[in-house]
Amino acid sequence: MFKRIASALWGKFENREEVIKFISLGFIFMLIIGTYWAFRPLKDSIFNAIVGLKDWQPLAKGLSLVISFPLLFVYAKLIDRFPRHKVFYIITIFYGCLGIFFTWAFMNPEIGLANTVASPTRFIGWAWYLYVESFGSLIVALFWAIASDITMPDVAKRGFPLIVLVGQMGNIVGPYYLRAKRLGFVNSAPVVGICAGFIFAMTALMWLFMRLMPKSQLTGYHSGEEESMEEPTFFEGLKLLVTRGYLMAIFFIVAVYEVIITIVDYLFKTTYTTQMVEQGVPKHLAEAMFGEYLADYAVWVGIIAFGSVLFGINNIQRRMGMTTSLIAMPLLTAGLVLTVWYNPSDVYILSWVMVIAKAVNYALNGPTIKQLYIPTTKEAKYKAQSWIEMFGSRSAKGVGAYINTFRTKLGSVGAFLNFSTMISLALVGGWLLVVIYAATMFTKAVKEKRVVC
Numbered sequence: 001m002f003k004r005i006a007s008a009l010w011g012k013f014e015n016r017e018e019v020i021k022f023i024s025l026g027f028i029f030m031l032i033i034g035t036y037w038a039f040r041p042l043k044d045s046i047f048n049a050i051v052g053l054k055d056w057q058p059l060a061k062g063l064s065l066v067i068s069f070p071l072l073f074v075y076a077k078l079i080d081r082f083p084r085h086k087v088f089y090i091i092t093i094f095y096g097c098l099g100i101f102f103t104w105a106f107m108n109p110e111i112g113l114a115n116t117v118a119s120p121t122r123f124i125g126w127a128w129y130l131y132v133e134s135f136g137s138l139i140v141a142l143f144w145a146i147a148s149d150i151t152m153p154d155v156a157k158r159g160f161p162l163i164v165l166v167g168q169m170g171n172i173v174g175p176y177y178l179r180a181k182r183l184g185f186v187n188s189a190p191v192v193g194i195c196a197g198f199i200f201a202m203t204a205l206m207w208l209f210m211r212l213m214p215k216s217q218l219t220g221y222h223s224g225e226e227e228s229m230e231e232p233t234f235f236e237g238l239k240l241l242v243t244r245g246y247l248m249a250i251f252f253i254v255a256v257y258e259v260i261i262t263i264v265d266y267l268f269k270t271t272y273t274t275q276m277v278e279q280g281v282p283k284h285l286a287e288a289m290f291g292e293y294l295a296d297y298a299v300w301v302g303i304i305a306f307g308s309v310l311f312g313i314n315n316i317q318r319r320m321g322m323t324t325s326l327i328a329m330p331l332l333t334a335g336l337v338l339t340v341w342y343n344p345s346d347v348y349i350l351s352w353v354m355v356i357a358k359a360v361n362y363a364l365n366g367p368t369i370k371q372l373y374i375p376t377t378k379e380a381k382y383k384a385q386s387w388i389e390m391f392g393s394r395s396a397k398g399v400g401a402y403i404n405t406f407r408t409k410l411g412s413v414g415a416f417l418n419f420s421t422m423i424s425l426a427l428v429g430g431w432l433l434v435v436i437y438a439a440t441m442f443t444k445a446v447k448e449k450r451v452v453c
Helices: 002-010 016-050 053-081 084-107 123-149 153-177 189-212 234-243 245-278 283-310 315-320 322-342 347-372 378-404 413-448
Strands: none
Touching: 016 053, 016 123, 016 153, 016 189, 016 283, 053 084, 053 123, 053 245, 053 378, 084 123, 084 189, 123 153, 123 347, 123 378, 153 283, 153 347, 234 245, 234 378, 245 283, 245 322, 245 347, 245 378, 245 413, 283 347, 315 322, 322 347, 322 413, 347 413, 378 413
Protein backbone atom coordinates (compact mmCIF):
# COMPACT_ATOMS: atom_id res chain seq x y z
CA MET A 1 0.00 0.00 0.00
CA PHE A 2 2.70 2.48 1.05
CA LYS A 3 4.79 1.59 -2.00
CA ARG A 4 1.87 2.31 -4.35
CA ILE A 5 1.14 5.63 -2.65
CA ALA A 6 4.81 6.64 -2.73
CA SER A 7 5.08 5.74 -6.41
CA ALA A 8 2.00 7.82 -7.21
CA LEU A 9 3.28 10.84 -5.28
CA TRP A 10 6.99 10.86 -6.14
CA GLY A 11 7.61 8.22 -8.83
CA LYS A 12 8.88 4.65 -8.87
CA PHE A 13 12.34 4.05 -7.39
CA GLU A 14 14.56 1.54 -9.19
CA ASN A 15 15.89 -0.35 -6.16
CA ARG A 16 16.39 -0.35 -2.41
CA GLU A 17 19.83 1.28 -2.66
CA GLU A 18 18.33 4.26 -4.48
CA VAL A 19 15.77 4.78 -1.71
CA ILE A 20 18.46 4.49 0.97
CA LYS A 21 20.60 7.02 -0.90
CA PHE A 22 17.93 9.73 -0.95
CA ILE A 23 16.69 9.06 2.57
CA SER A 24 20.30 9.31 3.79
CA LEU A 25 20.78 12.58 1.94
CA GLY A 26 17.45 13.66 3.38
CA PHE A 27 18.69 13.14 6.94
CA ILE A 28 21.81 15.20 6.21
CA PHE A 29 19.61 17.89 4.69
CA MET A 30 17.30 17.67 7.72
CA LEU A 31 20.21 18.58 10.00
CA ILE A 32 21.24 21.43 7.69
CA ILE A 33 17.72 22.84 7.40
CA GLY A 34 16.88 22.24 11.06
CA THR A 35 19.98 24.10 12.18
CA TYR A 36 19.54 26.88 9.65
CA TRP A 37 15.89 27.46 10.55
CA ALA A 38 16.78 27.43 14.25
CA PHE A 39 19.45 30.04 13.44
CA ARG A 40 17.14 32.26 11.33
CA PRO A 41 14.91 33.49 14.18
CA LEU A 42 18.01 33.93 16.35
CA LYS A 43 19.73 35.88 13.57
CA ASP A 44 17.12 38.63 13.71
CA SER A 45 16.27 38.52 17.42
CA ILE A 46 19.93 38.64 18.52
CA PHE A 47 20.82 41.30 15.94
CA ASN A 48 17.83 43.38 17.07
CA ALA A 49 18.88 43.07 20.73
CA ILE A 50 22.55 43.89 20.16
CA VAL A 51 22.52 46.29 17.17
CA GLY A 52 18.92 47.21 16.23
CA LEU A 53 16.96 45.64 13.37
CA LYS A 54 14.83 48.49 12.03
CA ASP A 55 17.68 50.95 11.43
CA TRP A 56 20.54 48.60 10.60
CA GLN A 57 19.22 45.47 8.88
CA PRO A 58 19.49 46.97 5.34
CA LEU A 59 23.19 47.67 5.96
CA ALA A 60 23.69 44.17 7.35
CA LYS A 61 22.19 42.73 4.15
CA GLY A 62 24.61 44.85 2.13
CA LEU A 63 27.59 43.69 4.19
CA SER A 64 26.60 40.08 3.59
CA LEU A 65 27.15 40.76 -0.11
CA VAL A 66 30.61 42.21 0.55
CA ILE A 67 31.81 39.19 2.54
CA SER A 68 30.55 36.82 -0.14
CA PHE A 69 33.59 37.65 -2.30
CA PRO A 70 36.30 36.42 0.11
CA LEU A 71 34.14 33.46 1.10
CA LEU A 72 33.66 32.46 -2.54
CA PHE A 73 37.39 32.83 -3.14
CA VAL A 74 38.22 30.48 -0.24
CA TYR A 75 35.45 28.09 -1.31
CA ALA A 76 36.80 27.93 -4.89
CA LYS A 77 40.32 27.25 -3.63
CA LEU A 78 39.03 24.41 -1.47
CA ILE A 79 37.09 22.95 -4.42
CA ASP A 80 40.30 23.06 -6.50
CA ARG A 81 42.35 21.31 -3.85
CA PHE A 82 40.05 18.75 -2.22
CA PRO A 83 37.24 16.35 -3.22
CA ARG A 84 33.79 17.90 -2.82
CA HIS A 85 32.76 15.86 0.20
CA LYS A 86 35.98 16.82 2.02
CA VAL A 87 35.20 20.48 1.35
CA PHE A 88 31.89 19.82 3.10
CA TYR A 89 33.77 18.43 6.12
CA ILE A 90 36.09 21.45 6.26
CA ILE A 91 33.34 24.05 5.97
CA THR A 92 30.97 22.44 8.48
CA ILE A 93 33.76 22.00 11.06
CA PHE A 94 34.70 25.68 10.57
CA TYR A 95 31.10 26.85 11.09
CA GLY A 96 30.71 24.56 14.09
CA CYS A 97 33.76 26.11 15.75
CA LEU A 98 32.44 29.60 15.04
CA GLY A 99 29.13 28.58 16.59
CA ILE A 100 30.94 27.67 19.82
CA PHE A 101 32.68 31.07 19.77
CA PHE A 102 29.38 32.93 19.40
CA THR A 103 27.90 30.92 22.27
CA TRP A 104 30.70 32.14 24.52
CA ALA A 105 30.36 35.73 23.26
CA PHE A 106 26.60 35.89 23.83
CA MET A 107 27.01 34.51 27.36
CA ASN A 108 29.58 37.20 28.18
CA PRO A 109 27.95 39.81 30.47
CA GLU A 110 29.64 42.76 28.75
CA ILE A 111 29.44 41.99 25.03
CA GLY A 112 26.64 39.45 25.10
CA LEU A 113 22.87 39.41 25.47
CA ALA A 114 22.91 40.45 29.13
CA ASN A 115 23.83 43.92 27.84
CA THR A 116 20.46 45.29 26.64
CA VAL A 117 21.78 48.55 25.14
CA ALA A 118 21.54 48.14 21.35
CA SER A 119 24.26 49.95 19.42
CA PRO A 120 25.75 49.76 15.90
CA THR A 121 29.22 49.74 17.50
CA ARG A 122 28.64 46.30 19.03
CA PHE A 123 30.47 44.35 16.36
CA ILE A 124 29.59 40.89 17.67
CA GLY A 125 26.01 41.50 16.49
CA TRP A 126 27.17 42.29 12.96
CA ALA A 127 29.46 39.25 12.91
CA TRP A 128 26.60 37.03 14.06
CA TYR A 129 24.27 38.28 11.32
CA LEU A 130 26.89 37.66 8.63
CA TYR A 131 27.68 34.22 10.07
CA VAL A 132 24.06 33.02 9.74
CA GLU A 133 23.61 34.60 6.29
CA SER A 134 26.74 32.90 4.93
CA PHE A 135 25.87 29.57 6.60
CA GLY A 136 22.54 29.45 4.80
CA SER A 137 24.08 30.20 1.43
CA LEU A 138 27.31 28.21 1.50
CA ILE A 139 26.41 24.93 3.18
CA VAL A 140 23.02 24.54 1.51
CA ALA A 141 24.54 25.30 -1.92
CA LEU A 142 27.40 22.83 -1.37
CA PHE A 143 25.00 20.09 -0.25
CA TRP A 144 22.84 20.47 -3.36
CA ALA A 145 25.90 20.64 -5.61
CA ILE A 146 27.02 17.27 -4.23
CA ALA A 147 23.50 15.83 -4.59
CA SER A 148 23.21 17.08 -8.20
CA ASP A 149 26.62 15.69 -9.08
CA ILE A 150 25.69 12.14 -8.03
CA THR A 151 22.16 12.03 -9.50
CA MET A 152 20.76 11.44 -13.00
CA PRO A 153 17.97 13.75 -14.28
CA ASP A 154 15.18 11.14 -14.29
CA VAL A 155 16.19 9.93 -10.84
CA ALA A 156 16.26 13.50 -9.49
CA LYS A 157 12.56 13.92 -10.30
CA ARG A 158 11.69 11.34 -7.65
CA GLY A 159 14.78 11.58 -5.44
CA PHE A 160 15.04 15.32 -4.80
CA PRO A 161 11.46 15.65 -3.51
CA LEU A 162 12.23 12.81 -1.07
CA ILE A 163 15.31 14.72 0.15
CA VAL A 164 13.16 17.81 0.65
CA LEU A 165 10.42 15.80 2.39
CA VAL A 166 12.83 14.38 4.97
CA GLY A 167 14.70 17.68 5.20
CA GLN A 168 11.57 19.69 5.98
CA MET A 169 11.13 17.70 9.18
CA GLY A 170 14.21 19.60 10.33
CA ASN A 171 12.46 22.83 9.36
CA ILE A 172 9.67 21.88 11.79
CA VAL A 173 11.60 20.26 14.64
CA GLY A 174 14.57 22.68 14.66
CA PRO A 175 12.81 26.00 15.32
CA TYR A 176 10.07 24.29 17.39
CA TYR A 177 12.43 22.88 20.01
CA LEU A 178 15.57 25.01 19.65
CA ARG A 179 14.31 28.22 21.24
CA ALA A 180 15.17 29.84 24.55
CA LYS A 181 11.71 29.85 26.13
CA ARG A 182 10.97 26.20 25.37
CA LEU A 183 14.34 25.06 26.74
CA GLY A 184 14.04 27.24 29.86
CA PHE A 185 16.83 29.72 29.02
CA VAL A 186 16.73 33.45 29.74
CA ASN A 187 18.13 34.25 26.29
CA SER A 188 19.20 32.44 23.12
CA ALA A 189 22.94 32.09 23.81
CA PRO A 190 22.80 28.40 24.88
CA VAL A 191 20.63 27.58 21.85
CA VAL A 192 23.46 28.76 19.59
CA GLY A 193 25.76 26.24 21.28
CA ILE A 194 23.29 23.40 20.73
CA CYS A 195 23.07 24.33 17.04
CA ALA A 196 26.87 24.23 16.82
CA GLY A 197 26.71 20.61 17.97
CA PHE A 198 24.28 19.79 15.16
CA ILE A 199 26.69 21.32 12.64
CA PHE A 200 29.37 18.86 13.74
CA ALA A 201 26.77 16.08 13.37
CA MET A 202 26.35 17.08 9.69
CA THR A 203 30.04 16.39 9.15
CA ALA A 204 29.73 12.94 10.70
CA LEU A 205 26.65 11.98 8.64
CA MET A 206 28.20 13.08 5.35
CA TRP A 207 31.34 11.08 6.19
CA LEU A 208 29.23 7.97 6.85
CA PHE A 209 27.24 8.52 3.65
CA MET A 210 30.35 8.74 1.45
CA ARG A 211 31.96 5.77 3.18
CA LEU A 212 28.98 3.37 3.16
CA MET A 213 27.03 4.24 0.00
CA PRO A 214 27.65 1.88 -2.98
CA LYS A 215 29.65 3.46 -5.81
CA SER A 216 26.77 2.82 -8.21
CA GLN A 217 24.77 5.40 -6.25
CA LEU A 218 27.54 8.02 -6.38
CA THR A 219 27.55 8.58 -10.15
CA GLY A 220 25.62 11.28 -11.96
CA TYR A 221 24.95 12.96 -15.31
CA HIS A 222 28.09 13.48 -17.43
CA SER A 223 28.67 13.77 -21.15
CA GLY A 224 31.71 13.41 -23.35
CA GLU A 225 31.85 17.18 -23.82
CA GLU A 226 32.48 17.64 -20.13
CA GLU A 227 35.73 15.74 -20.04
CA SER A 228 37.43 18.07 -22.52
CA MET A 229 36.53 21.26 -20.68
CA GLU A 230 39.29 23.02 -18.78
CA GLU A 231 38.59 23.48 -15.10
CA PRO A 232 38.05 27.16 -14.35
CA THR A 233 39.76 29.17 -11.64
CA PHE A 234 37.87 31.32 -9.13
CA PHE A 235 37.23 34.23 -11.49
CA GLU A 236 36.75 31.93 -14.48
CA GLY A 237 33.84 30.50 -12.52
CA LEU A 238 32.36 34.00 -12.58
CA LYS A 239 33.23 34.29 -16.27
CA LEU A 240 31.42 31.01 -16.90
CA LEU A 241 28.36 32.47 -15.20
CA VAL A 242 28.25 35.77 -17.10
CA THR A 243 29.03 34.23 -20.51
CA ARG A 244 26.48 31.40 -20.41
CA GLY A 245 22.88 32.44 -20.88
CA TYR A 246 21.59 29.30 -19.19
CA LEU A 247 23.54 30.00 -15.99
CA MET A 248 22.53 33.66 -16.07
CA ALA A 249 18.92 32.51 -16.33
CA ILE A 250 19.32 30.43 -13.15
CA PHE A 251 20.99 33.44 -11.51
CA PHE A 252 18.03 35.63 -12.42
CA ILE A 253 15.48 33.08 -11.16
CA VAL A 254 17.26 32.85 -7.79
CA ALA A 255 17.87 36.60 -7.50
CA VAL A 256 14.40 37.91 -8.34
CA TYR A 257 12.76 35.75 -5.70
CA GLU A 258 15.26 36.97 -3.08
CA VAL A 259 14.77 40.66 -3.99
CA ILE A 260 10.99 40.46 -3.59
CA ILE A 261 11.05 38.35 -0.42
CA THR A 262 13.64 40.66 1.20
CA ILE A 263 11.24 43.57 0.75
CA VAL A 264 8.29 41.68 2.26
CA ASP A 265 10.44 40.18 5.03
CA TYR A 266 11.65 43.62 6.15
CA LEU A 267 8.08 44.95 6.29
CA PHE A 268 6.96 41.88 8.26
CA LYS A 269 9.72 42.04 10.89
CA THR A 270 9.82 45.81 11.38
CA THR A 271 6.03 45.88 11.80
CA TYR A 272 6.29 43.29 14.57
CA THR A 273 9.21 45.00 16.38
CA THR A 274 7.36 48.32 16.21
CA GLN A 275 4.34 46.69 17.82
CA MET A 276 6.56 45.29 20.61
CA VAL A 277 7.80 48.81 21.38
CA GLU A 278 4.26 50.20 21.32
CA GLN A 279 3.14 47.46 23.72
CA GLY A 280 5.96 48.32 26.14
CA VAL A 281 7.75 44.95 26.09
CA PRO A 282 10.76 45.13 28.50
CA LYS A 283 14.12 45.15 26.73
CA HIS A 284 15.48 42.16 28.65
CA LEU A 285 12.54 40.07 27.41
CA ALA A 286 12.33 41.46 23.86
CA GLU A 287 15.04 39.24 22.33
CA ALA A 288 13.50 35.97 23.52
CA MET A 289 9.97 37.18 22.64
CA PHE A 290 10.96 38.20 19.11
CA GLY A 291 12.86 34.94 18.66
CA GLU A 292 9.83 32.98 19.89
CA TYR A 293 7.56 34.66 17.34
CA LEU A 294 9.98 34.07 14.47
CA ALA A 295 10.45 30.45 15.56
CA ASP A 296 6.68 29.90 15.34
CA TYR A 297 6.77 31.39 11.84
CA ALA A 298 9.64 29.06 10.90
CA VAL A 299 7.75 26.01 12.19
CA TRP A 300 4.75 26.85 10.01
CA VAL A 301 7.04 27.20 6.99
CA GLY A 302 8.25 23.68 7.69
CA ILE A 303 4.76 22.26 8.21
CA ILE A 304 3.40 23.74 4.96
CA ALA A 305 6.50 22.70 2.98
CA PHE A 306 6.44 19.19 4.44
CA GLY A 307 2.74 18.78 3.72
CA SER A 308 3.16 20.10 0.18
CA VAL A 309 5.85 17.54 -0.64
CA LEU A 310 4.06 14.75 1.23
CA PHE A 311 0.93 15.23 -0.85
CA GLY A 312 2.77 15.41 -4.13
CA ILE A 313 3.31 19.05 -5.08
CA ASN A 314 6.33 17.88 -7.09
CA ASN A 315 3.98 16.01 -9.42
CA ILE A 316 3.58 19.41 -11.08
CA GLN A 317 7.10 19.03 -12.45
CA ARG A 318 7.06 15.25 -12.88
CA ARG A 319 3.78 15.16 -14.81
CA MET A 320 3.39 18.64 -16.29
CA GLY A 321 7.03 19.41 -17.03
CA MET A 322 9.81 21.78 -16.03
CA THR A 323 8.20 24.88 -17.55
CA THR A 324 4.94 24.58 -15.61
CA SER A 325 6.83 23.88 -12.38
CA LEU A 326 9.05 26.95 -12.76
CA ILE A 327 6.19 29.26 -13.78
CA ALA A 328 4.17 28.42 -10.64
CA MET A 329 6.42 30.37 -8.26
CA PRO A 330 6.42 33.77 -10.02
CA LEU A 331 2.64 33.62 -10.43
CA LEU A 332 2.21 32.82 -6.73
CA THR A 333 4.68 35.56 -5.79
CA ALA A 334 2.73 38.14 -7.79
CA GLY A 335 -0.42 37.21 -5.87
CA LEU A 336 1.39 37.49 -2.53
CA VAL A 337 2.85 40.90 -3.44
CA LEU A 338 -0.64 42.21 -4.17
CA THR A 339 -1.86 40.76 -0.86
CA VAL A 340 0.83 42.72 1.00
CA TRP A 341 -0.10 45.87 -0.93
CA TYR A 342 -3.69 45.57 0.32
CA ASN A 343 -2.71 44.63 3.92
CA PRO A 344 0.60 46.38 4.76
CA SER A 345 0.12 46.73 8.53
CA ASP A 346 -1.51 43.41 9.45
CA VAL A 347 1.26 41.29 11.03
CA TYR A 348 -0.90 38.16 10.88
CA ILE A 349 -1.38 38.45 7.11
CA LEU A 350 2.26 39.45 6.54
CA SER A 351 3.46 36.40 8.48
CA TRP A 352 1.28 34.06 6.40
CA VAL A 353 2.45 35.66 3.17
CA MET A 354 6.02 34.88 4.24
CA VAL A 355 5.09 31.35 5.33
CA ILE A 356 3.50 30.53 1.96
CA ALA A 357 6.29 32.16 -0.07
CA LYS A 358 9.03 30.31 1.82
CA ALA A 359 7.21 26.97 2.02
CA VAL A 360 6.36 26.73 -1.68
CA ASN A 361 9.85 27.87 -2.59
CA TYR A 362 11.37 25.09 -0.48
CA ALA A 363 8.86 22.42 -1.54
CA LEU A 364 8.55 23.08 -5.28
CA ASN A 365 10.71 25.87 -6.65
CA GLY A 366 13.94 24.96 -4.85
CA PRO A 367 14.14 21.29 -5.90
CA THR A 368 13.17 22.26 -9.46
CA ILE A 369 15.95 24.86 -9.67
CA LYS A 370 18.48 22.33 -8.34
CA GLN A 371 17.57 20.02 -11.22
CA LEU A 372 18.52 22.76 -13.69
CA TYR A 373 22.17 22.18 -12.68
CA ILE A 374 22.12 18.49 -13.61
CA PRO A 375 22.87 18.86 -17.37
CA THR A 376 25.93 21.05 -16.66
CA THR A 377 29.62 20.36 -16.12
CA LYS A 378 31.12 19.82 -12.68
CA GLU A 379 32.64 23.30 -12.91
CA ALA A 380 29.20 24.81 -13.45
CA LYS A 381 27.75 22.72 -10.60
CA TYR A 382 30.35 23.74 -8.06
CA LYS A 383 31.94 27.04 -9.05
CA ALA A 384 29.28 28.81 -11.10
CA GLN A 385 26.62 27.46 -8.76
CA SER A 386 28.47 28.84 -5.76
CA TRP A 387 28.46 32.27 -7.41
CA ILE A 388 24.74 31.95 -8.11
CA GLU A 389 23.70 30.55 -4.74
CA MET A 390 25.89 32.79 -2.61
CA PHE A 391 26.78 35.92 -4.57
CA GLY A 392 23.47 35.90 -6.44
CA SER A 393 21.44 35.42 -3.29
CA ARG A 394 23.49 37.97 -1.31
CA SER A 395 23.44 40.57 -4.10
CA ALA A 396 19.69 40.13 -4.51
CA LYS A 397 19.17 40.62 -0.79
CA GLY A 398 21.40 43.68 -1.02
CA VAL A 399 19.21 45.08 -3.80
CA GLY A 400 16.11 44.31 -1.75
CA ALA A 401 17.68 45.99 1.29
CA TYR A 402 18.50 49.08 -0.81
CA ILE A 403 14.88 49.25 -1.97
CA ASN A 404 13.86 49.05 1.70
CA THR A 405 15.81 52.25 2.44
CA PHE A 406 13.23 54.11 0.35
CA ARG A 407 10.72 53.54 3.14
CA THR A 408 12.38 56.46 4.92
CA LYS A 409 13.26 58.45 1.80
CA LEU A 410 9.71 58.45 0.41
CA GLY A 411 8.28 59.74 3.67
CA SER A 412 5.27 57.43 4.01
CA VAL A 413 4.52 53.72 4.12
CA GLY A 414 1.89 54.12 1.39
CA ALA A 415 4.33 55.67 -1.08
CA PHE A 416 6.90 52.98 -0.32
CA LEU A 417 4.33 50.22 -0.85
CA ASN A 418 3.34 51.61 -4.25
CA PHE A 419 7.01 51.94 -5.23
CA SER A 420 8.06 48.46 -4.06
CA THR A 421 4.96 46.79 -5.51
CA MET A 422 5.59 48.23 -8.97
CA ILE A 423 9.21 47.05 -8.87
CA SER A 424 8.21 43.59 -7.63
CA LEU A 425 5.57 43.06 -10.32
CA ALA A 426 7.97 44.24 -13.04
CA LEU A 427 10.53 41.71 -11.79
CA VAL A 428 7.90 38.96 -11.86
CA GLY A 429 7.27 39.76 -15.54
CA GLY A 430 10.95 39.24 -16.36
CA TRP A 431 11.02 36.15 -14.15
CA LEU A 432 8.30 34.49 -16.23
CA LEU A 433 10.20 35.03 -19.49
CA VAL A 434 13.47 33.71 -18.04
CA VAL A 435 11.98 30.49 -16.61
CA ILE A 436 10.52 29.62 -20.01
CA TYR A 437 13.99 29.98 -21.57
CA ALA A 438 15.72 27.94 -18.83
CA ALA A 439 13.14 25.14 -18.93
CA THR A 440 13.40 24.89 -22.73
CA MET A 441 17.20 24.62 -22.58
CA PHE A 442 17.04 22.00 -19.80
CA THR A 443 14.50 19.81 -21.60
CA LYS A 444 16.44 19.94 -24.87
CA ALA A 445 19.78 19.07 -23.22
CA VAL A 446 18.37 16.10 -21.29
CA LYS A 447 16.58 14.80 -24.39
CA GLU A 448 19.80 15.01 -26.42
CA LYS A 449 21.90 13.62 -23.50
CA ARG A 450 24.38 16.49 -23.48
CA VAL A 451 25.44 19.27 -21.13
CA VAL A 452 24.14 22.81 -21.62
CA CYS A 453 27.40 24.41 -20.48
